[in-house]
Structure formats: C-alpha cells, structure tokens
Amino acid sequence: MTTATPIVRVSNVRHRYRGAESDALSGVSLAVEAGCCFGLLGPNGAGKSTLLGLLTGAISLQDGEIEIMGANVRSDLSAVRAASAIAPQDLAFYPALTGRENLEFFAGVQNVSGALRKARVAEASAACQLDDVLDRHAETYSGGLKRRLNLAIALVGAPKILYLDEPTVGIDARSRALIVETIAALKRSGVTIMYISHYMEEVEALCDAVAVIDRGSVIALERTQALVQRGAERRLRVTLAAPIADAAALAGAAWLDPTHFDVLLDVDTALDAWLAKVRAAGGHVARLDYGASKLETIYLGLLERGGDA
C-alpha cells in the first residue's frame, strides 16, 4: 500500500535469528500513513513481533531499510525511539511498584521531569481510567487493570507512533471495550497506531489499513474497508442440508466441513451455475451467504490461499 505521507516506511526488510534455518521476515515492505491505525495480522510466529522489534530498535536491523518520521533506524535510532512507544504483549512493568510509581519511572527514563512529568502521568492515567487505583501496588491489579497500566506506560512519553502488541489479550469484555475506546480516542487525537491483535472485530473497527504477514512475508496489504469489500464481492459460502456423497464433483469448492464450503466467484452470474452443480451432485442447499463478509473470514481465506484473496 502506498500512502501520500508515510510516517513509517519499511523497505525490503529481512531478518533471521541466530541459529534459525529460515528467515523470520523476508522482503517485508510497507508504509503507514500518519495519523492512521494500521493493523498487523498474522498467525503466531508469522513475524509480527519481530517487525515491531525492528521498528522500535529493540532488534538490530540486518537487511533492508526502516524509516520512522524520516529518521533511519540504523543511523538515528535515538530519534526513532523518541518518537515511538510500545505496549508489549507481555506485561512490562514492576508489580512491586504502584501504578503511579511505574508511570513516573517510565516517564523519568524518557527524561520527562518536574511539572511535565506530573501532567503526563495524570494524562496517561486519565486516558486509561486508572485514577482510582493509581496508588495501589500493581501486583494487586486485576488482569484488565494491568493491561490498562501496560498501555498507560506507553503513553507517558507522549509518542507520535504507538505500537500495540495484543493489548486486549486475556481480559474481560468490559476491559477490552475500554481499551479499544482508549485506542480510538488516541487515533482521533492524531497518534499513529500499529496494532497487532487476533481479535478481528477490533481490527476491523479500529484499523484503517492492514497488512497480513505469514511465514515472514506480507501476503496482503490493503485498506481494511477495501479488503472487506473485495472479499465480500467474490465469496460464496454454501451450507448444505446434509453431506453429499460425491464431494469431488464440486471442483473448486473449499470445504470447511462436510456441510460447508466456500467458493470464489469470478462473476455474479456464476452463482446460478454453482447452484446447479450442487443440485446435480445430489446436494440440497440449506443456506447461502453471498455479498457480505467479515475480516476474519477474509483473513483466514488469505492464509489458506497464501495471499490470493
């Protein structure tokens, strides 16, 4: 995806861990528009966290180029780090400290001091609704509060770019909704967000664009809306009343189970032809879904077909 004003530009990045037999990332290129929320999707081990590591400078870049707000990760890492912050997937704070002490510490290490630090701590706490528990030790927090503190810590440096690695994993629906709401508010305030999640409804609701990474390569890079539309136009899901004896007769069908299959239609008129094929194979159609889709379905389809949506 090419954007007019990319704030993050990744060009042909390759990375291989020491001792590994294959690349964790291979020829990855993408660009992220300033002020947008960019979803990074992919199965576990696809290379998403490696890419975040490279973007934040936590992992050294081997091949390719990465520029953040015009600053090269290799030559101007300090500027790159000053512009961004990450809320990692693993909770990354000190349980023995209070929420306030954690926020003060992470503000302090970014050289934020005095009145500005107080203001930043107050803002981050308010944004993540932690005010009531701020002086409690973090180890006493619930799972949802811990996730919110993990996010708040990323905000105390007032980053221009925020990397969120599964910020809602393992928490209750209410806390999830609160975090999603906070992220939406950050996006509205102009913060560029790179968002990793396995919750497709969150990605669909928040992200303007997505990249799907599988086995270290980008297999799709598109605006979310366009991706959903494209998948929706072409996919037909057929639910049969009962399994049919000769499933092989339906060539081109992607079977989900014995009574469900998907098929990608070249043109809308192909619908009649497929219904006829089902009847000819002895099948009875119980339900048809065509013309409406969800990101999750498209995502799974992409992974299955290696990017050929």
Place this chain on the structure above:
Amino acid sequence: MTALIACVVKELRLLGRDVHGLALLFILPLVFILVMSLALQDVYAARGGRAIDVLVIDRDGSDAARALTQRLADNGAFRISQTTPLPSDARLKERLRAGEFSFAVDVSKTYGATVLTPPQPGAPPLLTVIVAPDASKQTEAIFLGVLREAVGRQRLDLLLQRVGAGGGDQAAGKAQIVTTYAFARETPPTAVQQNVPAWLVFAIFFVAIPFSNTFVRERELGAHRRLRTTNVSPVTQFFGKLIPYFAINQLQVALMLAVGVFLVPLLGGEALQIRGAPEALVLLSATVSLAALGLALLIAVAARTTEQATLLSGLGNIVLAAIGGIMVPKFVMPAAMQDVAAWSPMAWGLDGFLDLLLRDGDTAAIASELLKLGGFGAVALVAAWLIYRVRD
C-alpha cells in the same frame, strides 16, 4: 540525569519493599558479628597471648612466700591475684568454675620455714595447685613447670645467701636466650577485630543475591525489553542499579562498625577500636563495594533465571567466604589453604580492614589490597558489559 535519578529511585523503591533482601543484607551479618564475636572471644584472647589468671592464697605471709608470688608475677605469662580473707573451699571452686582463674596456688602456713627443708613423709605440702575445669592439660603442664622453676630458683638463691654468695645480679644466673621468629610476627586479632570486618566484607559481597535477582526478574517481567525501546542507555540502567547498592554497602559498613563499637561491649564483648586513617577506611569500603558490585553484575548478566542467580551468588559468596578467611580465620589455616585464600577478593577486603583496625594502617598500608579489589571490580564490570552486549 533525569533518567539516572529515575532508575536510582526505582531501584531503591524495589529494594525497600524486598523484606527478605534487606534481612539478608543487614540482619544476617549483624547476627553473625554478635554471635561470633561473643562466642569466640576467649579462643581469640588465648591466641592473642592474654595472661593466665592465677589466684595465690598465701596462708604464710612470710618474705619467702611473698617472693614466690613476685617471681610468678614477673614471669609475665600470669596475672596474679591474691585473696584475703582466705576463701572457703566451696567459694574457691565456684570462682574456678566461673572461669575467673585458671589455677589457684595454696601456699602452706609453713612455706617460709620449710622451703629449704627436704620433703618429710607425712608433712603438709609446700604448695597445692587447684586447676580450673577449663584449663587445658598443656597449660597445666606449663604452669607447673614455671612454678617448680620458681621454687627451685628461690631455694638456690636462699642457699647462695646462706653461704655468702647471694645478693648478686639476678640476671647473671639466667641462660642467655635470644628469640627470633621464622616469619614476621603479627599481633593476632581479637574476636571482635576479626569478626566485625570479616562479616562486614561478607555482607558487602552478599548484595549479589538481591542485586542479581532484581536484575533477572526485571528481564523476566519484560520491563527490561520495554526499556530497550526507549532512549535510556544500558550504562544509565547499570549505574541506576549500582549506585543504590553502593549506598547500601556504605550503610552496611557504618552499621556493622557501630555494632562492633557500641553493641558488642553492651553484650559483654570487647569494644571494637577503630584505628587507622579514616580516609583509608572510606577508600577501602568503597573499593570492596566496587569489587562486590562488579561480581554481582557479572552474575546478574550471566544468569538466565532467578534460580540461577540465587544459586550462583549464594554459593559463590559462601565459597569465597570459606576460602577467604571469613568463616575460618586465615591465621589458623595451613599454609596451602592460606595460599588459596590469597585468591579470594573477600580475603583482600578483610586483610585491608585488619591492616586498618589492628595495625593502625593508612592508605599506603592497604595499597595492594586496594589495587587488587579495584582491579577485580573493574575486570568484573567489563566482563559483565561484554556478556550483556553479546547477549543483547
């Protein structure tokens, strides 16, 4: 500077909430100092050449009896006490059992009159020696030998006087004996002089346990990874950890010395005398801390889990203490073990403190210890940095 202050404050807060770590750093060495200083003070005192206490019960009061008492006192190895009125047998036994005296010498009423008379069957003995229960056989044999020599010389002097040859130079009759030492003779430390610096050095090195644990736990928590995405440098993070523990070390030194000076005497032990140059003491304390923190950081970066960190730092410290003269004083070790002890940084620290506390040393006197400790600390810090960079 803001980042460094933030790191220092965070570390102090974490340490302040680590009750077990604080107990390990302050309570454990304090208990060791008190127990060892009080329990072993007699052992150290005997080795240090403390005079043996002897009670003389002079039932005669003659010039000869008084002269015998004086001869024993002149020996220098005994501290003579005399008692009037004469104690009962029960009271005497009680005082010997209490450890007030190692021996009591009962001088008979007829000592002066019969000292030159050959022993008669059935006559009362000239002297009766009563031995305390804790006096060793070796000490008893030495004391009896000295006593026999004193009576023998007294008889000889009296005989010489009788034949008109007495009253000459007392020293002329003594064999001329010159004492030389195979090695430089040092004053052995007392229990408090040995144990306060020994357990103080041990406590300083023991920071490796809480230090390495908080370091590894930070890595396990993911906080370390988050910090790597910020502009705070590893050097700032290292100093953010080292500075609080350096301050803790200095607090340990002040507290342990204060215990030796004030608390040990209150509990019946000998007070620690702080002699030597104060600036040398400060310098030594800082250098021991540098060595200890270098080792702690090396263990912290080498260990992958808190279990490994605890094992490496705990076991490492105990081994260094065992061979370094902390648990067993170096002066009681055989020569081969003393050679091994020379490789322990704890031994260098202890030697430095003993030079200051025992031998009134100054900075020049502890220069070799300072160099060894400083060198060890520097090498450990560089090694820790290299391992950190490679693993990073």
